[in-house]
Amino acid sequence: MERLRYILQDALVNIRRSGWGGLASIGTIAVSFVILGIFLIITRNLGAVVAEWKEQFQVTVFLEDGITAEQLALVKKRIQSERAVRAMTYTSKEEALQSFKRELKGKESLLEGLGENPIPASLQLRVHEAYQTPEALRQFAAFLTRLEGVEDVLYGQEWVDRVASAVRVLRLLGLSVGLALGMASLLIVSNTIRLAVYARAEEIEIMRLVGATKTHIRAPFLLEGMIQGGLGAGLALLLLFGAYRATLWQLQLTPGQIFGVGVGSFLDPRWATAMLLAGASVGAFGSLISVGRFLRA
Amino acid sequence: MIQLFHVYKTYARDVEALVDINLHIQKGEFVFIAGPSGAGKTTLLRLIFRDELPTSGQILVNGRNVVKLPDRAIPHLRRSIGVIFQDFKLLRDRTIFDNLALVYRVLGIPSATGKRKVANLLKLVGLSHKVQMTPYRLSGGEQQRVAIARALMNDPLLLLADEPTGDLDADLSMDVMRLLGDINARGTTVVVATHDLDVVRELGRRTIVLKAGRLVEEHP
Numbered sequence: 360m361e362r363l364r365y366i367l368q369d370a371l372v373n374i375r376r377s378g379w380g381g382l383a384s385i386g387t388i389a390v391s392f393v394i395l396g397i398f399l400i401i402t403r404n405l406g407a408v409v410a411e412w413k414e415q416f417q418v419t420v421f422l423e424d425g426i427t428a429e430q431l432a433l434v435k436k437r438i439q440s441e442r443a444v445r446a447m448t449y450t451s452k453e454e455a456l457q458s459f460k461r462e463l464k465g466k467e468s469l470l471e472g473l474g475e476n477p478i479p480a481s482l483q484l485r486v487h488e489a490y491q492t493p494e495a496l497r498q499f500a501a502f503l504t505r506l507e508g509v510e511d512v513l514y515g516q517e518w519v520d521r522v523a524s525a526v527r528v529l530r531l532l533g534l535s536v537g538l539a540l541g542m543a544s545l546l547i548v549s550n551t552i553r554l555a556v557y558a559r560a561e562e563i564e565i566m567r568l569v570g571a572t573k574t575h576i577r578a579p580f581l582l583e584g585m586i587q588g589g590l591g592a593g594l595a596l597l598l599l600f601g602a603y604r605a606t607l608w609q610l611q612l613t614p615g616q617i618f619g620v621g622v623g624s625f626l627d628p629r630w631a632t633a634m635l636l637a638g639a640s641v642g643a644f645g646s647l648i649s650v651g652r653f654l655r656a
Numbered sequence: 657m658i659q660l661f662h663v664y665k666t667y668a669r670d671v672e673a674l675v676d677i678n679l680h681i682q683k684g685e686f687v688f689i690a691g692p693s694g695a696g697k698t699t700l701l702r703l704i705f706r707d708e709l710p711t712s713g714q715i716l717v718n719g720r721n722v723v724k725l726p727d728r729a730i731p732h733l734r735r736s737i738g739v740i741f742q743d744f745k746l747l748r749d750r751t752i753f754d755n756l757a758l759v760y761r762v763l764g765i766p767s768a769t770g771k772r773k774v775a776n777l778l779k780l781v782g783l784s785h786k787v788q789m790t791p792y793r794l795s796g797g798e799q800q801r802v803a804i805a806r807a808l809m810n811d812p813l814l815l816l817a818d819e820p821t822g823d824l825d826a827d828l829s830m831d832v833m834r835l836l837g838d839i840n841a842r843g844t845t846v847v848v849a850t851h852d853l854d855v856v857r858e859l860g861r862r863t864i865v866l867k868a869g870r871l872v873e874e875h876p
Contacts, residue, residue, distance in 0.1 A: 361764045361765065361766050361767070362761075362764035365761040365764070561745070561747060562747055562758070564745070565745050565747070565758060566758065566762050568705075568707065568734065568739060568741075568745070569734060569735070569739075569758070569759050569762050569763075569806075569809075569810065570730075570731040570732065570733075570734035570735035570762060570763070570810070571731060571762040572728070572731045575762065
């Protein structure tokens with residue numbers, strides 16, 4: 360216990376002595392993690408948009424005006440037995456017209472010239488995500504079109520896929536940039552700790568000769584690296600959060616309004632914790648690189 | 657306490673630092689290792705606290721074979737030995753107190769006990785009043801005594817001193833030797849490497865003479 364206290368004291372003394380070098384370490388880690396964090400936030404939000412779209416994605420089957428009740432029942436039955444279908448709702452001509460009128464609020468007069476209801480009845484299908492690939496959808500649509508009483512089938516999937524693949528590319532880009540910057544931070548932390556180790560070379564030598572274990576000699580430097588890394592990541596989170604709030608304010612938005620589909624969120628608390636841990640790990644690893652090479656029995 | 661069997665130490669390019677050394681030192685003894693510089697005295701001491709490994713031969717310290725000691729057991733060995741280094745190895749930017757405190761911190765001794773120990777040892781070497789000074793404000797003799805105090809911080813069974821009278825004049829040398837004698841009288845085995853034959857003669861202790869890495873004389 361006593362030893363633990365001494366190790367902590369030594370680490371704090373090291374940090375105090377590291378001065379600009381220590382600040383440079385913390386700063387580089389912070390910059391790396393800010394950039395990584397920006398990518399994480401953007402991809403998280405775009406990912407949420409895509410997920411929302413996929414969730415809301417539906418195939419609309421327009422029915423012929425002259426469809427009989429029996430034909431309708433048969434079409435419903437055929438469709439419901441399909442594995443791709445998650446849910447199905449029926450909208451009659453009358454309901455469709457009502458909802459169209461609601462959408463035209465104030466301009467209902469546009470419809471006045473129409474003698475009879477021009478809007479077809481339709482079925483709205485929710486499709487399982489596994490069947491939302493372009494190929495599967497094309498086949499499904501072809502099947503639907505062949506059914507008796509079906510006039511037309513409408514779906515718009517390609518652009519959803521395009522956004523989804525953009526998110527994937529962005530995520531990959533973010534990870535590679537983050538990784539490269541992470542490596543840079545590693546080198547800078549390792550360099551700062553190396554300077555700290557050199558500054559204390561004499562002391563380490565004496566500690567070794569009076570019987571300090573390697574662990575005891577290493578621990579303060581390891582701790583120093585972890586604290587620098589953790590502080591860097593913490594600073595990055597603060598900066599990111601500030602920038603996030605400022606952006607929302609600038610865009611006059613509240614969380615949940617962006618794209619109107621329940622996104623616009625900051626980092627998941629789990630991701631934020633992971634970033635802190637990653638910062639501490641980068642620091643610890645950078646310190647191990649330096650101290651490891653220096654020590655002998 | 658210390659036994660060496662056919663110990664050789666050869667550095668790169670066939671520099672023979674020690675050749676076929678056989679030596680037994682009993683618990684509680686006071687022994688001089690004498691000889692001109694370059695005779696291998698420092699190497700011999702460094703082999704004992706396992707700062708170096710012999711090229712061949714076996715070395716037992718307090719019943720343990722230090723040649724076969726695994727790395728992780730080395731700190732334990734060193735904690736039972738006090739070493740006074742030829743160059744003192746004091747940290748110049750720290751106070752005398754901090755220099756001694758380094759040892760109790762390494763040993764994990766609670767700070768209250770450690771501080772008491774520092775005070776007692778500084779009293780023993782007569783430097784209580786300089787506890788907050790840094791080494792470079794002390795004379796050579798005072799630095800030597802700080803080095804002795806630090807070597808005693810771990811209550812060693814064995815005290816190794818490398819040229820403890822190196823730069824000191826005759827009077828100070830005898831003071832230091834008297835201090836080491838007192839420490840020996842309290843039960844600590846003391847091994848002193850020195851080139852100062854006057855001191856050796858005057859004290860009449862057991863003396864081992866090295867010359868060019870060979871044990872050439874032993875008396876009485």
